[in-house]
Amino acid sequence: MLDKLKNYFKDVNLVCSQCGKAIEHGERFAVSLILPEEKNMPVGQLDKVLAKRANEILCSKCR
Template sequence: MTKELTCANCNRKIEEGEEFTATITMPSEKSMLVGRLDTTIAKVAKKVLCKNCN
């Protein structure tokens, strides 16, 4: 099961091609995630906002 990329304010799913803002702490080289960008951001981002809520 993959974690979806959703807006922290309105809970709307971020769709392909849509602009968004994410707050992420740079991980160490050992804990660097590799994979699809949306899945990786959904796992590590502290906050994700869609363009309307930003």
């Protein structure tokens, strides 16, 4: 249980879907995301929400 809790608060690295490059702080990127219904609207840190819900994440080079 404690391990799950520790993993929940870890930072999530966003990775480009095409080249696999990690998105760094301050870097521009594009995201494809389907807007969920209001009751299923994600709430939380942006990087965690995008890592979990995004269909595609592209770095500035692959965009």
